Amino acid sequence: MNHLINDCTNLIYEIREKNPLIHNITNYVTVNDCANAVLAIGASPIMADDNAEVEEIVSMSSALVINMGTLNQRTIASMIMAGKKANELNIPVVLDPVGVGASTLRNKTVQEILSQVKIDVIRGNLSEISFLTGFKASTRGVDTAMVDEKNDAVGIAKLISNRYSCVVGITGKVDIISDGIRFAKVANGNKLLSKVTGIGCMTSALVGSFCGVTKDYYTATVSGIATMGISGEIAFEKAEAMGTGSFHVSIIDALSNMNSTLFLERCKIDETKY
Amino acid sequence: MNHLINDCTNLIYEIREKNPLIHNITNYVTVNDCANAVLAIGASPIMADDNAEVEEIVSMSSALVINMGTLNQRTIASMIMAGKKANELNIPVVLDPVGVGASTLRNKTVQEILSQVKIDVIRGNLSEISFLTGFKASTRGVDTAMVDEKNDAVGIAKLISNRYSCVVGITGKVDIISDGIRFAKVANGNKLLSKVTGIGCMTSALVGSFCGVTKDYYTATVSGIATMGISGEIAFEKAEAMGTGSFHVSIIDALSNMNSTLFLERCKIDETKY
Amino acid sequence: MNHLINDCTNLIYEIREKNPLIHNITNYVTVNDCANAVLAIGASPIMADDNAEVEEIVSMSSALVINMGTLNQRTIASMIMAGKKANELNIPVVLDPVGVGASTLRNKTVQEILSQVKIDVIRGNLSEISFLTGFKASTRGVDTAMVDEKNDAVGIAKLISNRYSCVVGITGKVDIISDGIRFAKVANGNKLLSKVTGIGCMTSALVGSFCGVTKDYYTATVSGIATMGISGEIAFEKAEAMGTGSFHVSIIDALSNMNSTLFLERCKIDETKY
Numbered sequence: 001m002n003h004l005i006n007d008c009t010n011l012i013y014e015i016r017e018k019n020p021l022i023h024n025i026t027n028y029v030t031v032n033d034c035a036n037a038v039l040a041i042g043a044s045p046i047m048a049d050d051n052a053e054v055e056e057i058v059s060m061s062s063a064l065v066i067n068m069g070t071l072n073q074r075t076i077a078s079m080i081m082a083g084k085k086a087n088e089l090n091i092p093v094v095l096d097p098v099g100v101g102a103s104t105l106r107n108k109t110v111q112e113i114l115s116q117v118k119i120d121v122i123r124g125n126l127s128e129i130s131f132l133t134g135f136k137a138s139t140r141g142v143d144t145a146m147v148d149e150k151n152d153a154v155g156i157a158k159l160i161s162n163r164y165s166c167v168v169g170i171t172g173k174v175d176i177i178s179d180g181i182r183f184a185k186v187a188n189g190n191k192l193l194s195k196v197t198g199i200g201c202m203t204s205a206l207v208g209s210f211c212g213v214t215k216d217y218y219t220a221t222v223s224g225i226a227t228m229g230i231s232g233e234i235a236f237e238k239a240e241a242m243g244t245g246s247f248h249v250s251i252i253d254a255l256s257n258m259n260s261t262l263f264l265e266r267c268k269i270d271e272t273k274y
Numbered sequence: 275m276n277h278l279i280n281d282c283t284n285l286i287y288e289i290r291e292k293n294p295l296i297h298n299i300t301n302y303v304t305v306n307d308c309a310n311a312v313l314a315i316g317a318s319p320i321m322a323d324d325n326a327e328v329e330e331i332v333s334m335s336s337a338l339v340i341n342m343g344t345l346n347q348r349t350i351a352s353m354i355m356a357g358k359k360a361n362e363l364n365i366p367v368v369l370d371p372v373g374v375g376a377s378t379l380r381n382k383t384v385q386e387i388l389s390q391v392k393i394d395v396i397r398g399n400l401s402e403i404s405f406l407t408g409f410k411a412s413t414r415g416v417d418t419a420m421v422d423e424k425n426d427a428v429g430i431a432k433l434i435s436n437r438y439s440c441v442v443g444i445t446g447k448v449d450i451i452s453d454g455i456r457f458a459k460v461a462n463g464n465k466l467l468s469k470v471t472g473i474g475c476m477t478s479a480l481v482g483s484f485c486g487v488t489k490d491y492y493t494a495t496v497s498g499i500a501t502m503g504i505s506g507e508i509a510f511e512k513a514e515a516m517g518t519g520s521f522h523v524s525i526i527d528a529l530s531n532m533n534s535t536l537f538l539e540r541c542k543i544d545e546t547k548y
Numbered sequence: 549m550n551h552l553i554n555d556c557t558n559l560i561y562e563i564r565e566k567n568p569l570i571h572n573i574t575n576y577v578t579v580n581d582c583a584n585a586v587l588a589i590g591a592s593p594i595m596a597d598d599n600a601e602v603e604e605i606v607s608m609s610s611a612l613v614i615n616m617g618t619l620n621q622r623t624i625a626s627m628i629m630a631g632k633k634a635n636e637l638n639i640p641v642v643l644d645p646v647g648v649g650a651s652t653l654r655n656k657t658v659q660e661i662l663s664q665v666k667i668d669v670i671r672g673n674l675s676e677i678s679f680l681t682g683f684k685a686s687t688r689g690v691d692t693a694m695v696d697e698k699n700d701a702v703g704i705a706k707l708i709s710n711r712y713s714c715v716v717g718i719t720g721k722v723d724i725i726s727d728g729i730r731f732a733k734v735a736n737g738n739k740l741l742s743k744v745t746g747i748g749c750m751t752s753a754l755v756g757s758f759c760g761v762t763k764d765y766y767t768a769t770v771s772g773i774a775t776m777g778i779s780g781e782i783a784f785e786k787a788e789a790m791g792t793g794s795f796h797v798s799i800i801d802a803l804s805n806m807n808s809t810l811f812l813e814r815c816k817i818d819e820t821k822y
Contacts, residue, residue: 517801
């Protein structure tokens with residue numbers, strides 16, 4: 001555990017040193033927040049989604065984040081094209097299966113992406129990730145991140161991690177991150193985070209940002225998820241009395257002030273190996 | 275009137291209890307604000323616009339909001355498809371005819387929507403709503419919400435309300451809401467609201483949110499419009515000295531702090547029946 | 549020089565008096581900020597990009613801003629169509645070639661636009677503008693605005709300005725604006741501006757806003773660029789201690805508080821003629 005936290009704090013430092021370029025194919029609801037979150041943590045965002053350019057864009061990037069928030073036929077093709085190119089060049093690919101379970105389009109798309117692209121990290125809430133197992137879970141909108149079924153989440157993370165040979169990050173009251181062997185629990189965050197749109201999307205963009213500076217995607221995922229949790233706590237302390245608009249702004253503030261010392265002081269990360 | 279205000283304050287309470295899912299097919303300019311406004315008032319937003327999924331998404335929602343802000347051929351088809359499915363399932367449909375009168379595309383689209391979908395609430399500014407009557411009105415951009423022609427507005431609201439058997443909400447210096455029989459005037463709000471983009475869009479999203487918890491769409495429309503007006507006043511008090519960026523943030527803050535007591539204290543609602 | 553600054557301060561005043569309508573065909577990442585920046589400085593934004601309506605929309609506007617941030621086939625056609633119509637009606641056209649050099653799509657698109665549309669102002673960072681000369685420059689994402697090669701920038705501005713008979717605005721540590729004969733240097737701004745997405749896009753939208761109230765596009769470009777630089781400085785003073793989320797909000801605040809006196813007091817504009 002000390003080892004994991006130590007590795008995370010190193011990544012917090014390295015991301016500002018290396019300033020990796022992160023390619024995001026994402027949704028039009030939270031895209032501005034995602035770009036600003038990536039900048040705030042020390043990476044550089046590039047948002048491009050046309051199939052005539054995504055292969056070139058991903059080729060110059062250090063990581064690719066695919067976010068299914070506002071899917072459409074045009075961007076699905078771009079996601080797969082960019083993902084395949086990233087695989088070819090050993091560029092890490094993070095998938096955020098936003099709202100999977102809510103429509104046949106989303107269900108088919110996630111299956112198509114998983115069958116055609118080697119995904120390095122899948123980040124979602126419990127209902128989204130459990131859909132991938134075939135387990136039933138009611139997906140209700142895209143903001144139902146607060147589920148507290150810790151035991152199930154561990155089992156689901158293990159299953160999906162092994163099936164797709166990837167890291168899985170399930171965010172909720174307690175976040176679960178696994179590479180199939182190691183299981184980290186992150187207890188940072190707070191309930192107000194579910195009252196701002198895009199927290200999940202930003203978290204995935206942060207995970208992608210950290211994947212841009214290490215080949216250890218498990219640690220990158222823990223870092224990204226814990227960074228958002230800690231920032232949410234700091235923002236809550238500063239802005240809860242004002243309202244969710246100010247809280248939203250304070251999250252970006254906190255991300256931009258994040259550093260290794262602060263991370264070390266605040267993180268609530270616990271690890272088990274099986 | 276006391277009855278109306280009482281019903282509005284009940285809706286303010288119920289929306290946080292019932293947390294309805296609100297499907298928005300909207301524009302890419304103000305979509306983030308709309309999602310955050312819906313969350314702030316206690317509902318849950320889902321923004322999906324591909325014709326391959328809108329029928330499924332609307333089927334699990336409590337209301338549908340169609341916003342014409344950045345129309346394109348792809349989403350026009352989705353709007354109509356989602357609207358028809360909502361009609362079939364008795365899910366309320368709110369239409370925000372953003373910028374109608376400004377282009378043939380918008381004019382044709384609003385007519386097509388109104389001929390194919392039973393709309394429950396139309397919310398717009400005076401120039402937009404009066405276009406629907408065939409009356410002439412200059413539409414200049416989408417931010418000209420401040421028109422003070424109270425008498426005309428009442429007549430226009432009545433005409434449109436009767437023609438389409440729907441509730442009409444005309445926002446301006448004084449807002450007019452009518453179901454053809456009752457006419458409510460809401461005198462909340464202030465001029466700075468016209469200096470932030472998306473106030474009209476957010477108002478329509480709020481109206482949709484309230485329609486998600488009652489079959490009385492007239493009261494839902496009054497509630498949504500008055501909620502934005504009151505929030506604008508509170509935001510003005512807090513942030514006017516800082517500038518429109520802070521004012522924008524404070525509007526979301528105020529929405530997230532809205533409750534029945536505050537609404538009752540602040541609302542300036544007046545009702546007439548003919 | 550006194551003459552130039554004097555003309556700029558007049559434009560700051562006039563834009564709030566005349567409230568020109570500015571048509572933006574732009575990207576979905578920063579579109580909300582662009583609309584709010586245009587409103588904050590005293591103009592009115594209209595964001596419309598479907599080829600079925602852009603000719604009508606541009607015809608009622610005082611300027612057109614074409615921003616290549618998130619290019620796709622659908623909007624490229626709209627950009628050219630709107631640009632041609634603007635040329636026909638003598639409406640000024642501002643081009644922001646976001647990310648040119650980063651993909652073949654962007655390179656071809658900028659060439660196609662420049663060959664089919666008479667552009668009045670090109671605004672970009674040094675890597676983007678130098679791509680247009682055939683000079684080599686590494687484009688890395690869209691946030692690398694901080695380049696300090698003053699001498700090259702002057703030569704590049706002159707070359708591009710003469711080749712396309714347009715005003716060129718190159719933003720960086722020191723901004724260079726030229727109409728091929730006059731060269732203005734603007735030394736306002738600060739490094740934190742590169743940590744918020746959309747500063748370049750907003751600057752181009754401001755330049756478009758000023759072009760909406762004068763035929764002197766050189767002065768309009770200096771005004772737009774200096775307005776953003778000054779606003780960045782004011783925002784830095786207010787919000788740097790908080791973080792980039794608050795800094796972002798404070799930029800819009802500062803734009804909304806901008807006036808001729810403040811501009812005169814703060815601007816660092818220097819001019820040379822050759």
